[in-house]
Amino acid sequence: MRPKRLVIAMACAGCVLVSSAQVGVTTLGLQVKPVIPLEFFDPSASAELEHLRFGMDLTGGIAYGMSVRIGLSRMLSLETGLGQIQRRYRFSVLNDTSGYDQSTRMRYVGYEIPLTALVYLRLGERTWMNTALGASLDFYPSDAVTTMGNGESSVYVFRQGWAQASVLGNIGFEYRSDKSGYIYIGATYHRPFADMAQAEMTWNYFGPPAVRRFTTRTGLSGTYLTLDLRYYFHEDPDKRRLRRERQRRA
Secondary structure, three states: OOHHHHHHHHHHHOOOOOOOOOOOOEEEEEEEEEEEOOHHHOOEEEEEEOOEEEEEEEEEEEEEEEEEEEEOOOOEEEEEEEEEEEEEEEEEEEEOOOOEEEEEEEEEEEEEEEEEEEEEEEOOOOEEEEEEEEEEEEEOOOOEEEEEOOOOEEEEEEEOOOEEEEEEEEEEEEEEOOOOOEEEEEEEEEEEOOOOEEEEEEEEEOOOOOOEEEEEEEEEOOOEEEEEEEEEOOOOHHHHHHHHHHHHHO
16 A cells, blocks of 8 residues: 555544545445444433432434445545434433332434545455544424323423534444445444433422422433444446446437
């Protein structure tokens, strides 16, 4: 490998990278990404109000969609796509004085359009490692609400904005066959620049002697880690080049 290429790759990805990306070839892929709720990434949000304790805990989720990879050079590709993510939460309420202790589950749906730059490291004849860094535009189409019991407690999750920006990083490994496409496994870290939503948590006391309502709010960060499973369809660069030449002649 030439020293000049090594310096360029280190500047782009922060590590030694070698690649043979398909220059000018657009590759389409499908992906499924289970959400991993690790404590390190603060998946829980809680609030206290007098004798009440509320909690919103990220328990998992699933993201899926399509991925498009565009070869820019021998060592760099651009990746974008469209995906949906369903975050699953456990909503809990504990009342120390009345002995009320209940929980339920709810989900919050969003959509993502990521844009990342990928750089490759060749590990073997058909195995590769890549790292990616970029941003994502996240969309939240609606709010979400759930109620427990006979209306004693409820949570209303309302979005901070219909569109938000996030930063994301990815690392993974892939096996490239000659004719059957690419099989990829990796992990993605996704972090919004601000809270994804606000959770308004309520507990109602129906008396006697009077009906009282206790309400508090807490922010939901939206940060998550996923295990990425992808399949990219095979695209022959030579055939694509021939199609372009035929179109130009026509």
